[in-house]
Amino acid sequence: MDLSFSKEEVAFREEVRTFFRENLDPVVRKKLQEGHHTSKEDLVNWQRTLNKKGWAVPHWPTEYGGTGWSAAKQYIFLEELQKTPAPPPLPFGVNMVGPVIYTFGNEQQKKHFLPRIANMDDWWCQGFSEPGSGSDLASLKTTAKKKGDTWIVNGQKTWTTLAQHADWIFCLCRTDPDAKKQSGISFILIDMKSKGITVRPIQTIDGGVEVNEVFFDDVVVPAENIVGEENKGWDYAKFLLGNERVNIARVGMSKERIRRIKELASIVMAGDKPLIEDPQFRQKLAATEIDLKALELTQMRVVAAEGKHGKGKPDPASSILKIKGSEIQQTLTELMLEVTGPFALPFQPEGDGQNEEGDWASPIAPTYFNYRKVSIYGGSNEIQRNIIAKAVLGL
Amino acid sequence: MDFDLSEEQRLLKDSVDGLLKASYDFESRKKYRAEQGGYSKTIWGKFAEQGLLGLPFSEDDGGFGAGPIETMIVMEALGRNLVIEPYLDTVVLGGGFLRRASAEQRAAHLPGIIDGSKTFAFAQVERDSRYDLGDIKTTAKKSGAGYTLSGEKFVVGHGDTADTLIVTARSAGGQRDAKGAGVFLVPADAKGVDIRGYETQDGSRAADIKFDNVEVGADAVIGDAENGLAIVEQVVDDGRIALCAEAVGAMEEALKVSVEYIKERKQFGVAIGSFQALQHRAADMFTALETARSMSFLASMASSFTDLAERAKTVAAAKVQIGRSARFVGQSGVQLHGGVGVTMEYRIGHYFKRLTMIEQQFGDADFHLRRVAAAGGITE
Numbered sequence: 001m002d003l004s005f006s007k008e009e010v011a012f013r014e015e016v017r018t019f020f021r022e023n024l025d026p027v028v029r030k031k032l033q034e035g036h037h038t039s040k041e042d043l044v045n046w047q048r049t050l051n052k053k054g055w056a057v058p059h060w061p062t063e064y065g066g067t068g069w070s071a072a073k074q075y076i077f078l079e080e081l082q083k084t085p086a087p088p089p090l091p092f093g094v095n096m097v098g099p100v101i102y103t104f105g106n107e108q109q110k111k112h113f114l115p116r117i118a119n120m121d122d123w124w125c126q127g128f129s130e131p132g133s134g135s136d137l138a139s140l141k142t143t144a145k146k147k148g149d150t151w152i153v154n155g156q157k158t159w160t161t162l163a164q165h166a167d168w169i170f171c172l173c174r175t176d177p178d179a180k181k182q183s184g185i186s187f188i189l190i191d192m193k194s195k196g197i198t199v200r201p202i203q204t205i206d207g208g209v210e211v212n213e214v215f216f217d218d219v220v221v222p223a224e225n226i227v228g229e230e231n232k233g234w235d236y237a238k239f240l241l242g243n244e245r246v247n248i249a250r251v252g253m254s255k256e257r258i259r260r261i262k263e264l265a266s267i268v269m270a271g272d273k274p275l276i277e278d279p280q281f282r283q284k285l286a287a288t289e290i291d292l293k294a295l296e297l298t299q300m301r302v303v304a305a306e307g308k309h310g311k312g313k314p315d316p317a318s319s320i321l322k323i324k325g326s327e328i329q330q331t332l333t334e335l336m337l338e339v340t341g342p343f344a345l346p347f348q349p350e351g352d353g354q355n356e357e358g359d360w361a362s363p364i365a366p367t368y369f370n371y372r373k374v375s376i377y378g379g380s381n382e383i384q385r386n387i388i389a390k391a392v393l394g395l
Numbered sequence: 396m397d398f399d400l401s402e403e404q405r406l407l408k409d410s411v412d413g414l415l416k417a418s419y420d421f422e423s424r425k426k427y428r429a430e431q432g433g434y435s436k437t438i439w440g441k442f443a444e445q446g447l448l449g450l451p452f453s454e455d456d457g458g459f460g461a462g463p464i465e466t467m468i469v470m471e472a473l474g475r476n477l478v479i480e481p482y483l484d485t486v487v488l489g490g491g492f493l494r495r496a497s498a499e500q501r502a503a504h505l506p507g508i509i510d511g512s513k514t515f516a517f518a519q520v521e522r523d524s525r526y527d528l529g530d531i532k533t534t535a536k537k538s539g540a541g542y543t544l545s546g547e548k549f550v551v552g553h554g555d556t557a558d559t560l561i562v563t564a565r566s567a568g569g570q571r572d573a574k575g576a577g578v579f580l581v582p583a584d585a586k587g588v589d590i591r592g593y594e595t596q597d598g599s600r601a602a603d604i605k606f607d608n609v610e611v612g613a614d615a616v617i618g619d620a621e622n623g624l625a626i627v628e629q630v631v632d633d634g635r636i637a638l639c640a641e642a643v644g645a646m647e648e649a650l651k652v653s654v655e656y657i658k659e660r661k662q663f664g665v666a667i668g669s670f671q672a673l674q675h676r677a678a679d680m681f682t683a684l685e686t687a688r689s690m691s692f693l694a695s696m697a698s699s700f701t702d703l704a705e706r707a708k709t710v711a712a713a714k715v716q717i718g719r720s721a722r723f724v725g726q727s728g729v730q731l732h733g734g735v736g737v738t739m740e741y742r743i744g745h746y747f748k749r750l751t752m753i754e755q756q757f758g759d760a761d762f763h764l765r766r767v768a769a770a771g772g773i774t775e
Binding site: 001002003004005006009072255258259262279282283285286287289290291292293294295297298300301303304305307308317319320323324382384385386388389390392393394395 | 396397398399400401404464654657658668669671673674675677678679681682685686687689690692693696712715716764765767768769772773774775
């Protein structure tokens, strides 16, 4: 038993940290530190910087551009990325559809899509949830009917993150209406420029637009755009959702938030002292730091087990990472809100992120509102509790 | 980064688990409690035979030179089985002081601990000291080559059966001064020592002890009579680390018996474990247990930190997590059991009680949270 990182891993941490600091546009870094939105260009540029370095898709098999790093190194890479902070990789390509394509796709799909995902030549979005299918995803109704050598897709997807930027969407569609719920679903790749697709933005309570509804009205999709076998899409979706847990804890990001809270709470005055010297505030922050430390260690246990015993089925214990990770992220937005005091109130539509000095307060309440999502998405925390109860405790 | 036990550590775990499985079921524990002194000398003898009592001491001192992970393994097992024998008091605390004591003191006392013939108790708590280790009214007045101790100590774990008491007393300074605190070895049968023993809430024993002009020699002082607080802090941190591991073991078993119970217990024609309200509580208990386990690992690792401030802060953070998790798991275990959870007959209530008392020892969650906050947090 040894919780310390090896010399090589420590050196690796230094290497990635230096690379991130030296190669990330300071303007983008500042936007992230202050909680402003980053633009499409910010993300694409950063992904291409990583790709040039060979770090675009570290966790992929080396033949498709992966780095072959150990689980511990992958962990360090992500933590440093979040701590910098640098733009997080858009998950829909590198974490979701990419692994599905290299695991279940055909040669043509691999050759065409994988390099374009790594270089972010295509912006991907995810077509899973529907208005009537949230936690009960397998009840989805969007259909794809065979017609000659095409699929005709009809239906509606929702909560489609950043669909407004997307070139492609990967969709779960019902291809066998007579089969049992899970067994009549296929995994289909659809060009967002296709005729019959309408994207309608959903404004969230923070005032932002990051999710959308996507409507499919007799959309014609080439037959070869199906991944793997027809009616096996549910298996691929489960595989994809399992991979999603890898980075769900967001430990590095929460560390960066704590740094920011301490920074701001040292400036904001509460009486004749900075807020950070208020014992009650300090204790609340310390309590969250302890929660985060426990989460970090728990994540390291999951990572170490994976490194040692191989990546098999996702560890059901990783549901803890989702639950605690999201709770901590939410608590930190709450503490940030407390730091802001009355200056949380003014509503300022998000500009270009180049806000003037002294405008640090404007993104804080919106972020707090927005972050209620983290205990809802990716399998709500209640679903995670169901997973623990069933898969771990055998209830 | 590796969280697996080594081959030797696994063997140790198997042997402790094996011993306790064979001899420490719920009914046996009741009998041990009723024995003279409130625990089983036979079990203590078996601990000695298996080498558990010599685990943390160097081979030169006749021990096995094992590290903090080995102690963690033992403490978790003791927690799982609600063991009431004085391992914490004698091996972890008593042994903790002796490991930092002079060669003569080690030679005089360690063989007795290792072979199981002698036990120790740590007399630290005073009427007004609460969790402040440096808050000491008991005095140690210089007298000839030695010292004369006077004062009162409370809730001394296994204080009524220990052969030797390790007593904090003030040789200089005011009640709460860091300087002036010393640590003294006092034979329990020394003249002027008055011991009143009693049962504790969790089935173990403790004692309130009066010291009335108790004479000890110069060889009774561990370290420096005026600068003993640093040792006390380190040894108490050893104790906290051990309690964290014990709590993890107790929580693990509390969750296990609770899940077993709700799988068996039927209401409305079905096992109550099929109800989501209960499933979610059980899932939250699992989360509380595993986050506590992570912090217990970290605390055990911190045991070998050379930066003592960092060591203390890490242990404090672990005790916060353990305190919160233990409270939740204990209370929830009782809740899942329903009415039988508050009866003496069922095991869960006993786990709940032990977990509750661990929180009251060497600082509760709020006490340690204040320490972590005062130190500026623990995020690097």
